[in-house]
Every structure is written in structure tokens, then in C-alpha cells.
């Protein structure tokens with residue numbers, strides 16, 4: 001039996017309606033931007049395998065560093081014990097994160113990174129004896145699939161079955177261009193009506209990923225953060241997708257003048273090689289958990305917290321990310337995207353062309369209302385797969401988020417495929 005047939009006997013895939021989907025493609029090997037299936041077909045990974053891959057597949061330097069660590073120490077309990085890769089990674093992350101970040105708490109994926117952030121923010125106030133438990137988030141937000149992360153995310157098809165069980169969150173509209181003042185006034189109104197009960201504002205800085213690659217400006221986010229700060233509301237930047245160069249700077253928060261109190265990291269942190277997450281916070285937040293009273297401890301941890309192999313993968317990816325070559329690649333991709341947007345501006349069918357750093361997105365205008373289940377989505381996906389390109393539209397939104405090692409020819413090939421579909 002072929003791999004895809006065996007798969008269909010035993011496996012349940014994420015975000016997949018098995019009854020309506022074809023057999024999955026079995027990938028046997030990866031190299032650079034390409035993936036190869038079991039019949040020898042080649043696919044250009046234009047979505048970085050769900051936004052995680054930074055330096056290409058099976059990168060020799062990454063493999064070497066991970067392998068070395070595996071031969072030295074594969075794992076150790078992280079309560080009462082520590083190790084060099086975890087310490088070095090924390091030191092290096094803090095050296096490039098906004099300067100107010102002071103402590104690193106490890107977990108193992110993006111949803112846990114945001115769960116940790118939300119729990120950290122709420123317990124911060126609890127430890128100080130202040131009752132503040134409400135959370136503010138953006139409409140269209142996506143913060144993960146665990147219950148806390150789902151609660152903070154937009155409500156819709158992903159969360160309908162659980163709506164009774166999710167905690168209440170104040171959702172404010174996204175400050176899209178031209179709508180900034182509306183968001184600001186709604187935030188002010190929600191704060192004044194809340195009677196000082198809001199613990200934190202969680203947001204995806206500059207780009208909302210799963211919500212449809214929606215983009216907004218750093219300037220208005222700075223204004224929102226200023227209002228939060230004036231009202232003692234902690235700012236949680238969910239950089240799970242935007243981190244590690246995606247927006248053209250190491251972190252999207254690097255585009256801001258204000259600094260968030262808590263930052264969530266995952267996806268690109270290991271260059272796309274291993275599941276890993278981190279939540280960082282200020283010295284002030286960390287200090288609120290220090291006490292002779294053990295009840296103020298942060299009672300949170302995962303079996304694989306700070307896994308040394310994952311930390312080594314993150315260190316190796318960090319080495320590659322800060323190299324001049326990688327930084328230049330990021331700028332090269334960003335300016336190609338800008339050219340694509342300029343070239344197709346005013347297009348009859350491609351609407352809302354937009355790019356932030358290495359992320360390019362556009363909506364295809366149709367009579368059908370946009371939704372995640374838009375019928376165009378499957379047609380687009382199949383069209384690109386037939387051309388040997390992996391693009392996974394969000395409804396009628398096509399986006400491109402390539403590994404940074406993609407070259408100009410490969411980029412042009414993807415642009416051409418997008419233009420030819422139209």
C-alpha cells in the first residue's frame with residue numbers, strides 16, 4: 001500500500017474534513033524551499049509549512065546542531081534543573097527582544113505560549129491582591145486552539161462547538177487603515193465601562209495571521225498600547241507568527257515605540273524543525289511572583305519544558321537568522337513583495353493587495369461572501385498544487401510567506417502562478 005493509503009486507515013489530520021478532502025500527499029524529503037513526495041514530485045513550500053520554516057528544509061547546519069545535542073543530552077526535568085542550551089537561548093532571545101523583556105518561560109507550541117501569557121497576566125494582578133480578570137483582544141484574532149487561546153481568539157466556525165465554555169473576552173475592531181479612530185474610541189469606552197477590571201490586551205502585532213493576513217499600522221498600535229498603559233492594562237504581544245524576521249524586523253514589536261509587557265514566541269523559533277514555545281515578560285511581572293508565600297508561584301509547566309534539543313534547534317536557527325545573508329534575504333523578499341503590490345495595484349479582481357516584510361496577501365473578489373469555507377479556497381489550493389507550489393488560501397485570501405532562502409527565480413515563479421490563476 002502507498003503511504004497515503006496507509007495514512008487514511010489510521011490518521012486524523014488537523015483542520016481537515018476527511019470526508020471532503022482527497023488523500024494527503026506523502027512527503028519523503030525536504031531540501032531548501034522544496035519538498036518531494038513519494039512519487040518524485042517536487043513542491044515549492046510557499047507557506048513555510050504553516051509559517052514555521054525560516055531557512056529551508058533539512059538545513060545541514062540545523063541538522064548538525066540538533067544531532068550534536070541529541071548525542072549529549074536529550075532531555076531533563078526543568079524544575080530544579082537547568083542546562084546550557086536553555087540558558088544561552090534565553091540570553092540570546094533577550095538580547096534582541098524589546099529591552100524591557102527580562103525573563104523567559106518555556107513551553108512547547110504557540111497555543112501554550114499564549115496560554116502561559118494569559119495566565120501570567122491574570123495571576124500577576126491576583127498576586128498583587130487586585131481583582132482584574134478581563135481580557136481584551138481584536139476581532140479576527142487567532143491565538144491558538146487550547147481553551148484559553150480559543151477564548152481570546154475570534155468566535156466563529158473554529159470555536160462554535162465550545163462557545164458556552166469559553167471565557168468572555170472584550171473584542172475590539174481591528175484598526176484597519178481609515179478605521180483607527182473607531183478602534184481607539186471603542187477601546188476607551190470599554191475601559192471606562194469596565195471599572196478597572198481589565199487584566200490584559202492580547203494582540204498579534206501588525207499582521208493577524210489565521211484571521212486572513214489582515215494588516216494594520218504600528219502607529220495606531222502604539223496609541224492603543226499607550227491607552228492600555230495609562231489604565232494599568234498589561235500588553236501581550238502574540239508574536240508566534242510575526243517573530244523572527246517575518247515582518248522585516250526581528251520582531252514586529254521592533255516597529256513600535258512602546259514596548260509590550262509580555263511576548264509570545266513559537267513557530268519560527270526553531271527555524272521550523274521542532275515544536276517549541278516561549279513567553280517572555282518584564283522584571284516587574286516576574287517580581288510579582290516572588291514571595292515567601294508559595295501560593296504566589298506560577299503553577300504551570302509542561303513535561304517537555306525547555307527541551308534541550310528544541311533549545312539547540314532554536315540556537316542554530318538564531319545563528320542563521322542574525323547572519324548578514326539571512327537579513328539581506330528578508331529585505332530582498334520584502335521589497336519584491338512591495339513591487340508585486342505596486343505592479344498589481346488597481347487590479348480588477350485582486351483586492352486589498354498588502355505586504356508587511358516577508359508576508360504578501362491579497363483577496364480575490366467574488367460575489368460569494370468571504371469566509372474560511374469559501375468555495376474558491378479549494379480550487380486555488382488544487383490549482384497551485386498542480387503547478388508544484390504549496391499555497392494554502394484562507395478563504396478567498398491568498399498569501400505568500402516563504403522560507404527566507406527562497407531565491408528571486410523561485411519567488412517570480414510563485415508570483416506568476418498567482419497572476420496566471422486570475
Ligand SMILES: *Cc1c(COP(=O)(O)O)cnc(C)c1O
Nearest residue numbers: 109110111142143144209240241
Ligand atoms: C499559529 C499561531 C498560534 C498557535 O500556535 P500553535 O503552535 O499552532 O499552537 C498562536 N498565535 C498565533 C498568532 C499564531 O499564528
